[in-house]
Amino acid sequence: MxxxxxxxxxxxxxxxxxxxxxxxxxxxxxxxxxxxxxxxxxxxxxxxxxxxxxxxxxxxxxxxxxxxxxxxxxxxxxxxxxxxxxxxxxxxxxxxxxxxxxxxxxxxxxxxxxxxxxxxxxxxxxxxxxxxxxxxxxxxxxxxxxxxxxxxxxxxxxxxxxxxxxxxxxxxxxxxxxxxxxxxxxxxxxxEWQEISIERRVDMRANPYFWIGFRRERFTxxxxxxxxxxxxxxxxxxxxxxxxTDWKVLQALKHSVDADFGKPAVPSEDSTGALIPAKERAP
Missing domain, CATH: 3.40.1210.10 (Survival protein SurE-like phosphatase/nucleotidase)
Known part of the structure; x- marks a missing residue:
């Protein structure tokens, strides 16, 4: 460049x-x-x-x-x-x-x-x-x-x-x-901290409307x-x-899920077009 x-x-x-x-x-x-x-x-x-x-x-x-x-x-x-x-x-x-x-x-x-x-x-x-x-x-x-x-x-x-x-x-x-x-x-x-501020007002036709803002405090x-x-x-x-993607959380979550549910199935289509897990397919 x-x-x-x-x-x-x-x-x-x-x-x-x-x-x-x-x-x-x-x-x-x-x-x-x-x-x-x-x-x-x-x-x-x-x-x-x-x-x-x-x-x-x-x-x-x-x-x-x-x-x-x-x-x-x-x-x-x-x-x-x-x-x-x-x-x-x-x-x-x-x-x-x-x-x-x-x-x-x-x-x-x-x-x-x-x-x-x-x-x-x-x-x-x-x-x-x-x-x-x-x-x-x-x-x-x-x-x-x-x-x-x-x-x-x-x-x-x-x-x-x-x-x-x-x-x-x-x-x-x-x-x-x-x-x-x-x-x-x-x-x-x-x-460290901020507060959402929603202010309600009323227009000339007596209909309510709102302003969204933030109130922030000083911090170090x-x-x-x-x-x-x-x-x-x-x-x-x-x-x-x-x-x-949070890669650390991904790895921890993957380890936990795999431990409880095993590895995910490999999808494949049967004669009707429906997806079936690999373990249920004939060899």
Whole structure:
């Protein structure tokens, strides 16, 4: 990938007008001038890896290389790779820069992660980028942190390389560029506690509606995790894999099941087309 001119697809989950999308495009343009932007028409935060199957998708061209899709980040990557760029698919996908952290448990909800995840599923190297900020003061987001350090981080990841079934998750700390203490390659962390908040309201026609949110408490982030790195004002880089199998649990469960039930039957078809276990078949 480093020996050829890169074609980069930029997407996000905050929408086509999001400031973080411009930051990602700026990062991409430090690597190549072959940059395409395909992003949701409206915000899709929390969309995870969902795709649109029951509604038609609309594609709006802002110019010859900037497009908005009435769908999710997954829809955007699909639209780009299978339609807009099908003759020459992208070599790299950059998803973000997200407004807010995408670490620990958040990765399972994140549309930003999903944009990179879909690229990974299609065999395209992908990096998710997120800029942390203080939730108590959302007016100050240090986009300059991601823009200043993003190019070097992305270049290093490209130079190093990673397996096809892995995506890279990069979080920039909530600080100015010169306050960044370094970069750490770390594991996905775990939040100690958070409470789901569902607020009931009533509209002008006396019909109830609801808002879902989270109430989070401060806690001590563990070293060696994405949350720990960010707490130390370090850039956190975490490789995430598509295969969610827990291999340790699989082996333990397999041993337990095999001990009680024996090895599973090898299916075969009889003359009626019904499946029968191998032990019941004539030799």
């Amino acid at each position: 480093a020996d050829k001119k890169l074609r980069i697809l930029v997407t996000n989950d905050d929408g086509i007008r999001a400031p973080g999308l411009k930051v990602t495009e700026a990062i991409a343009r430090t690597l190549t001038d072959d940059v395409w932007v395909v992003a949701p028409e409206s915000e899709q935060s929390g969309a995870s890896h969902s795709l649109t199957l029951t509604l038609p998708l609309r594609l709006r061209a802002a110019d010859d290389r900037h497009f908005a899709v009435t769908g999710t980040p997954t829809d955007c990557v699909m639209m780009a790779s299978a339609h807009l760029l099908k003759d020459q698919p992208p070599d790299l996908i950059l998803s973000g820069v997200n407004s807010g952290i995408n670490a620990a448990d958040d990765v399972t909800y994140s549309g930003t992660i999903a944009g990179a995840m879909e690229g990974c599923a299609l065999g395209i190297p992908a990096i998710a980028l997120s800029q942390c900020y203080n939730y108590e003061d959302r007016k100050q987001i240090h986009w300059d942190c991601a823009e200043a350090h993003g190019p070097a981080v992305v270049k290093k990841l490209i130079e190093t390389g990673w397996p096809k079934d892995v995506l890279m998750n990069v979080n920039f700390p909530d600080c100015t560029p010169d306050e960044v203490a370094g970069i750490q390659v770390v594991a996905q962390g775990v939040r 982030a563990k070293p060696g995790t994405d949350l720990g790195a960010l707490a130390s004002k370090c850039i956190a880089v975490t490789p995430l894999q598509l295969n969610l």
